[in-house]
Amino acid sequence: MDPNNQSSNNNVENQTSNEEQQNTTPIPQQQQQQQQQTLPIASISLALSTILPTHFLNPPKISTLFNSNKPNKVKIPTQLSSLSTLSLSSSLPPPTKPKSTISANPLQDSLTLNPLRPSEPSNAAGLRRASIVWFRNDLRVHDNECLNAAHNESMSVLPVYCFDPRDYGKSSSGFDKTGPYRATFLIESVKDLRKNLQARGSDLVVRIGKPETVLVELAKAVGAEAVYAHREVSYDEVKGEDKIDAVMKDEGLDVKFFWGSTLYHLDDLPFKLEEMPTNYGGFREKVQGLEVRKTIEALDQLRGLPARGDVEPGEIPSLVDLGLNPSATMGQNGKQAANASLVGGENEALQRLRKFAAECQAQPNKENKDGTTDSIYGANFSCKISPWLAMGCLSPRSMFDELKKSTSRTISAVSGKKDSGSGMGLNWLMYELLWRDFFRFITKKYSAAKQTNAAPVTACVGAAA
Secondary structure: OOHHHHHHHHHHHHHHHHHHHHHHOOOOHHHHHHHHHHHHHHHHHHHHHHHOOHHHOOHHHHHHHOOOOOOOOEOOOOOHHHHHHOOEOOOOOOOOOOOOOOOOOOOOOOOOOOOOOOOOOOOHHHOEOOEEEEEOOOOOOOOOHHHHHHHHHEOOEEEEEEEOHHHOOEOOOOOEOOOHHHHHHHHHHHHHHHHHHHOOOOOOEEEEOOHHHHHHHHHHHHOOOEEEEEOOOOHHHHHHHHHHHHHHHHOOOEEEEEOOOOOOOHHHOOOOHHHOOOEHHHHHHHHOOOOOOOOOOOOOOOOOOOOOOOOOOOOOOOOOOOOOOHHHHEOOOOOEOHHHHOOOOHHHHHHHHHHHHHHHHHOOOOOOOOOOOOOOOOHHHOOOOHHHHHHOOOOHHHHHHHHHHHOHHHHHHHHOOOOOOOOOOOOHHHHHHHHHHHHHHHHHHHHHHOOOOOOOOEOOOHHHO
């Protein structure tokens, strides 16, 4: 035998013997603890590929979980019991915690199914899937903040109007809660609103029923996430709003209320509502010179109706459907009574307003005996727009803006500016709008506060002089 080969074989046997001795050498306790600490990291790394979808992991960057020095060779154990001895053949420092946005334990930190809504509604990801606009005494598309807000914050919008049975029938004193003339005017206003919405790519869903029941059913049908509405001021209306708010929250829906029934916005008043003066003179003195918010232009195109649910628009009820007698609106000769000549609706309101503004502009300055120009022009010295204001077919701000375009004299009472030789120049139309604001705010004050020892409301006008 060649001596060289014998020597080589001896070296191999010695090396093999040394490796076997190393493998059989007991593992120090400290090294065992380090290996046991690496067990969760190794097991989690293997579990990620089976728990998470493949697109959550970026294979080219998986090496960043370890040191930048790539290992030469990895020994993968073939038995489950050998996981505790998982090691790399090349010497590596202890693995550092990876900087990743993926949770180390997906079962504890689950991914959200829906993205969070950003504050910018123009982002499509932040829009609500569907919303409901609950029309009340705001039967218009012009200067309608809740309609515009729902349009800007939703992918689809369902406009709804409810004929509440509690608003009809007889009161405890035996009178009609809603008379036939008012009901006719309301029905015409709802019809006009539906036409205006249809012209803008939407529609109006009409139902007879309690809003807290109807709105919940419609929200479930279309998958709505929020309800938009304008606030009202009377006690029963405020109580109804609280009931709607509670019912919707139980269903997981948001309710967003807006203010749009007065010339001045509730949030712009220079005093807290509970500290509002109880007489008109004190109210007018505090709001004099207060700026009126700009009107909101009507949108040319509205969001479409929700595709889910296949909700039918529904028929607009008649007087008979509301439990009223249609013959009550007829005169003794079988013709329509004079009161029935007032046609409800936003279009009619805008036409009357523009006609009245043109009459005001065409009239010369007529001074009173005291040198003021307080006269109001129009048929019988009245604009006769109150019914449309009451139904919300026209907003006070729209009326203010239209008159401001035609003549500067009409805004003198609100702005506090003096026009030629008129002193305060109190215009009677603005004077009436301020009175209207006073009554709505004072009603809101006492319907919300429910004070037992409240001071009486007085209509003193001495401070107005």
